Amino acid sequence: MNRHLICMLLTGSLCAPLQAERLKNEPIQPIEPTHIDEPAKVELGKKLFFDPRLSRSGFISCNSCHNLSMGGSDNLPSSIGHKWQEGPINSPTVLNSSMNVAQFWDGRAATLQEQAGGPISNPMEMASTHVLALDVLRSIPQYRQEFASIYGSDQIDIKQVTDAIAAFEETLVTPNSRFDQWLKGDDNVLTQAELDGYQTFKDIGCTACHNGPAAGGTSFQRMGIVEPYVTKNPAEGRVAVTGKDADRFSFKVPTLRNVELTYPYFHDGAHWKLEEAVDLMARLQLGRKLPKEDIDNMTAFLKTLTGDQPDFRIPQLPPSNNATPIPVPFATE
Amino acid sequence: MNRHLICMLLTGSLCAPLQAERLKNEPIQPIEPTHIDEPAKVELGKKLFFDPRLSRSGFISCNSCHNLSMGGSDNLPSSIGHKWQEGPINSPTVLNSSMNVAQFWDGRAATLQEQAGGPISNPMEMASTHVLALDVLRSIPQYRQEFASIYGSDQIDIKQVTDAIAAFEETLVTPNSRFDQWLKGDDNVLTQAELDGYQTFKDIGCTACHNGPAAGGTSFQRMGIVEPYVTKNPAEGRVAVTGKDADRFSFKVPTLRNVELTYPYFHDGAHWKLEEAVDLMARLQLGRKLPKEDIDNMTAFLKTLTGDQPDFRIPQLPPSNNATPIPVPFATE
Numbered sequence: 001m002n003r004h005l006i007c008m009l010l011t012g013s014l015c016a017p018l019q020a021e022r023l024k025n026e027p028i029q030p031i032e033p034t035h036i037d038e039p040a041k042v043e044l045g046k047k048l049f050f051d052p053r054l055s056r057s058g059f060i061s062c063n064s065c066h067n068l069s070m071g072g073s074d075n076l077p078s079s080i081g082h083k084w085q086e087g088p089i090n091s092p093t094v095l096n097s098s099m100n101v102a103q104f105w106d107g108r109a110a111t112l113q114e115q116a117g118g119p120i121s122n123p124m125e126m127a128s129t130h131v132l133a134l135d136v137l138r139s140i141p142q143y144r145q146e147f148a149s150i151y152g153s154d155q156i157d158i159k160q161v162t163d164a165i166a167a168f169e170e171t172l173v174t175p176n177s178r179f180d181q182w183l184k185g186d187d188n189v190l191t192q193a194e195l196d197g198y199q200t201f202k203d204i205g206c207t208a209c210h211n212g213p214a215a216g217g218t219s220f221q222r223m224g225i226v227e228p229y230v231t232k233n234p235a236e237g238r239v240a241v242t243g244k245d246a247d248r249f250s251f252k253v254p255t256l257r258n259v260e261l262t263y264p265y266f267h268d269g270a271h272w273k274l275e276e277a278v279d280l281m282a283r284l285q286l287g288r289k290l291p292k293e294d295i296d297n298m299t300a301f302l303k304t305l306t307g308d309q310p311d312f313r314i315p316q317l318p319p320s321n322n323a324t325p326i327p328v329p330f331a332t333e
Numbered sequence: 334m335n336r337h338l339i340c341m342l343l344t345g346s347l348c349a350p351l352q353a354e355r356l357k358n359e360p361i362q363p364i365e366p367t368h369i370d371e372p373a374k375v376e377l378g379k380k381l382f383f384d385p386r387l388s389r390s391g392f393i394s395c396n397s398c399h400n401l402s403m404g405g406s407d408n409l410p411s412s413i414g415h416k417w418q419e420g421p422i423n424s425p426t427v428l429n430s431s432m433n434v435a436q437f438w439d440g441r442a443a444t445l446q447e448q449a450g451g452p453i454s455n456p457m458e459m460a461s462t463h464v465l466a467l468d469v470l471r472s473i474p475q476y477r478q479e480f481a482s483i484y485g486s487d488q489i490d491i492k493q494v495t496d497a498i499a500a501f502e503e504t505l506v507t508p509n510s511r512f513d514q515w516l517k518g519d520d521n522v523l524t525q526a527e528l529d530g531y532q533t534f535k536d537i538g539c540t541a542c543h544n545g546p547a548a549g550g551t552s553f554q555r556m557g558i559v560e561p562y563v564t565k566n567p568a569e570g571r572v573a574v575t576g577k578d579a580d581r582f583s584f585k586v587p588t589l590r591n592v593e594l595t596y597p598y599f600h601d602g603a604h605w606k607l608e609e610a611v612d613l614m615a616r617l618q619l620g621r622k623l624p625k626e627d628i629d630n631m632t633a634f635l636k637t638l639t640g641d642q643p644d645f646r647i648p649q650l651p652p653s654n655n656a657t658p659i660p661v662p663f664a665t666e
Contacts, residue, residue, distance in 0.1 A: 050402050059397075059413050069383050069650045076662060080392050084417035086663050261652050273655050309649045316642045317402045319594050322606050329409055330419050 023183060027207035028215045030180040031096065031257065031307060034171045044146045045168025047315045048161060054133045055126035057082055058327025062119070062165065066094035068310055071261025072172060077269030082127030083329075089235050090269035093262045095310070096255050098170045100217040105251045105267045107220060108241045112166035117158055130158045135325050137161065142318030174258055174307030182304070190304060197301030200294045205286050214255035215305060222250045223267070226287035229280075233268035260303045274299045356516060360540035361548045363513040364429065364590065364640060367504045377479045378501025380648045381494060387466045388459035390415055391660025395452070395498065399427035401643050404594025405505060410602030415460030422568050423602035426595045428643070429588050431503045433550040438584045438600045440553060441574045445499035450491055463491045468658050470494065475651030507591055507640030515637070523637060530634030533627045538619050547588035548638060555583045556600065559620040562613075566601035593636045607632045 023029070036042055048054065052061040065079040065087075066072050072095035074080075079087035089105055097103065103115035119125040120133050137143045137156050148154035150164070179198075181189045190198075201207065210216045220238045223229045229249070238247035251267050264270065265277040278298045282288040290298075356362070369375055381387065385394040398412040398420075399405050405428035407413075412420035422438055430436065436448035452458040453466050470476045470489050481487035483497070512531075514522045523531075534540065543549045553571045556562045562582070571580035584600050597603065598610040611631045615621040623631075 052400075052403075053408075057413065058409055059407065064392075067385075069648050070385075071652070074392065075386075075653065076391055076660060080390065080662055084662075263653065272653075272659060275655075311646055313644055314647050315402050319404070320408065320596065320605075322608075326605060327409060329413055329417075 022185065026183060027202065027211040028179070028183070029213045030183045031173050031175045031177070031213050033175045034173050036171055038150070038167060040146070041150050041164050041167045042171055043168075043315070044150060045164035045166070046312065047143075047146075047317055048165050049168050050315050051317050053136045053317075053320065053324075053327065054120050054128060055082065056128045056132070056327065057126075057329035059329055060126050062094075062116075065091040065119075065125075068094075068172070071095060071258045071309075072097075073262045075263060077264050079125070081125040082123065085124045087124060089233065089267050090264070092252075092254060093258060094169055095172050095174050095262075096214045096217070096257050098173070099212070099214040099255070100252065101219065102252065105235065106238050106240050107252050112169050113159075113162045116162040116165040116169075132325060133161070134158060136320075139324040140318050140320065172310050174309060177257070177305050177307035179301075179304040180307065191300070193297045193300045194304050195301075197294070197297030197299065198304075200290075201298055201301055204282060204288050204290075206281070206298075209253045209285075210256050214257050216253045216255040216257075219253050220247070220250045221253050221285070224249060224284050227284045229266075229284055231266075231268045231270060233270070235267055237267070256302060257305050257307060258309075260306045274302060278302070355518065359516060360535065360544040361512070361516070362546045363516045364506050364508045364510070364546050366508045367506050369504055371483070371500060373479070374483050374497050374500045375504055376501075376648070377483060378497035378499070379645065380476075380479075380650055381470075381498050382501050383648050384650050386469045386650075386653065386657075386660065387453050387461060388415065389461045389465070389660065390662035392662055393459050395427075395449075398424040398452075398458075401427075401505070404428060404591045404642075405430075406595045408596060410597050412458070414458045415456065418457045420457060422566065422600050423597070425585075425587060426591060427502055428505050428507050428595075429547045429550070429590050431506070432545070432547040432588070433585065434552065435585065438568065439571050439573050440585050445502050446492075446495045449495040449498040449502075465658060466494070467491060469653075472657040473651050473653065505643050507642060510590070510638050510640035512634075512637040513640065524633065526630045526633045527637050528634075530627070530630030530632065531637075533623075534631050534634055537615060537621050537623075539614070539631075542586045542618075543589050547590050549586045549588040549590075552586050553580070553583045554586050554618070557582060557617045560617045562599075562617055564599075564601045564603060566603070568600055570600070589635060590638050590640060591642075593639045607635060611635070 049062040052059050052064070054061065060082065065074045067074055072093040074091050076091070078089055079091045081087050092105065098112060101107065103109040103112060104118075109115035109118060117130065121129050134156055137147075138154075144154035144156065147156045147160055151160045178189050201210075209219060209221050212218050223237065236248050238250040238252075239245065241247075259265075259274065263274070264272040265274070271277050271280065275295050278295050279290060282290045282295075382395040385392050385397070387394065393415065398407045400407055405426040407424050409424075411422055412424045414420050425438065431445060434440065436442040436445060437451070442448035442451060450463065454462050467489055470480075471487075477487035477489065480489045480493055484493045511522045534543075542552060542554050545551050556570065569581050571583040572578065574580070592598075592607065596607070597605040598607070604610050604613065608628050611628050612623060615623045615628075
């Protein structure tokens with residue numbers, strides 16, 4: 001701090017060496033803006049992300065549960081699926097999801113592309129089939145044209161569909177949070193409470209799991225290491241993928257980026273208050289009962305992780321026509 | 334045409350007198366772009382329009398059934414409401430709805446502002462109450478601030494909420510359709526089939542009801558004048574408002590603007606093909622059985638009424654906090 005002050009006085013600006021040092025030493029790294037290499041593919045993916053015709057009802061789109069006006073989540077404990085079915089688990093945010101080691105809470109999809117195919121054909125979510133979703137898209141000349149110009153063929157297949165959706169999702173990063181401004185050297189952007197909260201966050205060991213640019217998303221951890229996590233949710237996490245008993249109740253560590261926007265918390269979405277989530281994590285994972293002041297400061301710190309939200313024009317979807325399969329929201333079968 | 338050609342050859346540009354003549358004589362008038370007088374109010378209204386927290390489930394927003402990526406409609410026969418209830422009637426497009434003589438198919442709301450309060454508290458739609466919706470908004474400091482700066486008070490009331498939503502909806506006009514370009518004097522923008530279709534549209538009397546800038550929306554008419562309209566939908570239309578037997582099966586004439594995007598058609602949403610809708614209207618309302626060529630040409634003409642769609646950035650909704658009432662999508666009461 002002293003060195004920094006001298007530096008400011010001497011040069012009237014921030015000191016590059018100090019910035020570099022901070023960037024190197026902190027366990028959380030800044031999120032950088034994306035560079036869009038294939039704008040046409042991203043635009044197509046955006047349309048698909050917002051297109052409810054990928055669902056059997058014609059009502060549910062990717063954006064229904066990963067709402068880009070609400071932190072890329074639905075802000076519900078678990079999602080509402082086809083015919084108002086109650087989903088089994090909390091919808092993770094799509095923001096910065098390209099930084100996850102794998103997708104879904106149990107990591108059963110290795111990539112965003114693999115993930116994107118799941119909800120479309122999940123009977124509890126969008127309840128379509130890949131065959132039906134492709135029939136819908138292939139019936140629409142404007143879609144055929146876009147796919148042809150990007151993929152060299154208008155014989156739209158599911159790999160192209162999920163590739164385009166993933167390309168759009170890769171753009172959904174949230175740079176420029178106040179925390180990132182601080183990481184990059186702006187000392188005036190965080191309050192003392194926020195800095196204290198960050199210090200506690202590091203001191204008690206949160207950064208063992210919540211690290212890297214996304215402050216999470218890079219590993220699977222048992223939910224309830226010191227004390228068990230009490231929940232009515234039957235999900236058992238990673239064991240469903242690996243079959244290993246050691247992975248029971250192991251879940252992907254969620255990103256803490258934009259955590260202010262992605263309530264309610266945990267895989268069961270049972271906790272709406274960030275203070276509650278901080279308290280629980282400290283006790284259950286680290287065996288620490290934190291005083292209220294620390295919880296409040298850590299909560300204040302976590303809110304500095306809210307970055308610039310995706311900022312784009314709403315897509316216009318090409319209309320269906322006489323050849324397009326008709327959605328059946330109320331069919332009884 | 335000859336006069337116009339001479340005019341073009343002489344001046345190298347379109348002839349103002351001819352344009353004025355066309356504008357004066359045609360039963361459909363162009364839609365003009367809106368001028369936004371109160372941008373802050375429109376921005377607030379946009380947020381409210383997209384905010385699912387105005388519903389009891391936290392899942393349904395105005396945009397769910399008046400989807401601005403899909404012609405301001407949901408492209409379903411009738412809408413999906415709270416807990417997947419099947420709505421009683423087709424959701425009319427919100428596009429150009431400020432030009433309607435009244436709102437809803439039966440005109441039971443005189444203004445957009447009056448309309449906007451309805452779905453929020455309708456148990457079959459968003460299923461909230463005005464009290465609960467206001468509690469949600471009042472709990473959110475960013476909303477309170479916006480309301481205060483626009484309405485001079487942060488004691489948000491339902492009149493302010495619906496006023497802001499209506500202000501946003503008033504911006505949802507769709508100028509610059511190919512038909513409007515033709516109306517304004519561009520002779521090269523319509524095909525012969527489209528022009529022929531428009532001529533038939535006028536000749537057989539469609540313009541008696543579908544006139545003005547919105548090509549409809551200005552009157553109530555009996556559905557099935559010459560022949561009865563066969564439907565399973567029990568709605569009886571305007572009689573519900575006036576109590577007059579003469580208004581039984583009388584509905585607001587829908588706008589034909591963007592009709593290419595607002596399928597399926599009629600108050601029961603029973604017809605997905607525009608050709609079918611044209612054929613039915615000609616027979617039921619005007620007693621004319623049209624040959625296929627006329628139907629095809631009129632359909633081609635109707636597709637020239639697709640205008641520039643609302644083009645705006647997706648809103649970012651201010652987050653809930655510990656004081657915000659929690660949505661209850663799966664409550665059993």
